[in-house]
Amino acid sequence: MKKVLVLGSTGSIGTNAIKIAENMPQDFQICGLQAHSASSKEKLKALGSKYNCPTLLTCEDNSEAVFQKLIEQSKPDIVVNGIAGASGLLPSKIVLENKIDLALANKETIVMAGPLIKALSAKTGAKLLPVDSEHSAIFNLVNQCGRKNIAKIVITASGGPFREYTAEQLKNVTLEQALNHPTWKMGKKITIDSSTLANKGLEVIEAAYLFDAKADEIQVVVHPQSLIHSLVQTKDGMLYAQISDPDMKHPIFGALTYPENKETYLEPFSLFDKTMTFFRPSTEVFPLLDYAFECVRKGLGYTIAFNAANEVAVGAFLEQKIGYLDIAKTVRAVLDKDFTHAPETFDAVFETDTKARSLAKELLKESL
CATH class of the missing domain: 1.10.1740.10 (RNA polymerase sigma factor, region 2, helix turn helix motif)
Structure with a gap:
């Protein structure tokens, strides 16, 4: 079973990552949740209670010490970074420095520091798994x-x-x-x-x-x-193309289960009645x-x-x-x-x- 820390847990990526864990309790356990603004505090508490997850963080200062503490307390096997914007870069860096696999939806991490992030991943051996549907x-x-x-x-x-x-x-x-x-x-x-x-x-x-x-x-x-x-x-x-319905749960599922190709509870894609232009x-x-x-x-x-x-x-x-x-x-x-x-x-x-x-x-x- 993989322990999953979700950053940006109240956003669309975080919400979908949590849904996958909820539907696959034999494979995943939510070990930590983070929301990036104080306005999400009550929602974060509710999520923590629902999923029996005591390790919660609402932060606006985005400091290295805060994220390091979150990782040390939650002890994840993989981190989903669904934070929006440039503020997602520092957490990505900290995750890889701690030799933890990173399921990365925060594209700014790569746009701002791609060569440095890739070098860090290679150095620590932590996997860098893209979650953007395209990547x-x-x-x-x-x-x-x-x-x-x-x-x-x-x-x-x-x-x-x-x-x-x-x-x-x-x-x-x-x-x-x-x-x-x-x-x-x-x-x-x-x-x-x-x-x-x-x-x-x-x-x-x-x-x-x-x-x-x-x-x-x-x-x-x-x-x-x-x-x-x-x-x-x-x-x-x-x-060669990858085809599926426009649902972010598919790429999140792929990152969380990598390198396995697990059977999914998600609806299989069908070409019937589809038009592509x-x-x-x-x-x-x-x-x-x-x-x-x-x-x-x-x-x-x-x-x-x-x-x-x-x-x-x-x-x-x-x-x-x-x-x-x-x-x-x-x-x-x-x-x-x-x-x-x-x-x-x-x-x-x-x-x-x-x-x-x-x-x-x-x-x-x-x-x-």
Whole structure:
């Protein structure tokens, strides 16, 4: 039986991870739960009581000592990191330093510090298991096909609620419209990112670091039904896909049970009565995706800046301080600054992140 610590336990990833453990009591035991804001305290207590889990943490300070104590008290075999945003990086680092396997849904961990995180995983022997549906699919396909045989990684995108909008139509997009995703039920920040294609940009960066891929070895295809979660193209030109219903329990299940291929209680996928369509993404209308590819080419300092500027801008949009198109404008303005120095330590990563956030905030202040 695996003991599971869930970070971000009141969010969508955490909730689904807990449901899997609940349905597989012979395989998993929830040994610790964490929520990332004080507002979730009562919900966290209720979860702890329901699952007989005494080790709980509600934290807003995100300190290393706090997370280290949580790990020491809960003694997990695997940690699910479902924390949203850059604040998920430090916990990921601590988990791997403690030689504990990491089921990673926090894409910012890799976007901000991919090379450092991968080196840490290799050093300690702790497994790094991607939980994003796209990267979980790529992970499985790479393991089956062999990385040396793969010529291209193809990441699918739903296209969000504005897939068929023109740039002119996007000028009048409201917060309510942007939060209405047609396929996935997610948190507010990632839902906005999906609508701007920033989330797909983050996934491009994540794939580049996780699978040692260059920018021209990664492709994005819009697939509104979200049934194919990603594909790989082998050197002979053949495409291999992972297909399942758009339910995050599938990639979480895969990470928790790895390296076994366990029988699941989840509904098997059926091709009957399904339609699949594919389109090129419109980067003229949604430039954040192009910016992400640019950052992959330029290096780590720029990928950190991309994430930081986007987080600040999306936060301002959620507070209805800026318009929808101002998100991409803010990211572009930050990326036009100098981030050529690639951080070689985690401290340097956080310094670069702080620098980019400060620039974004200053730019927004000037425009308001």
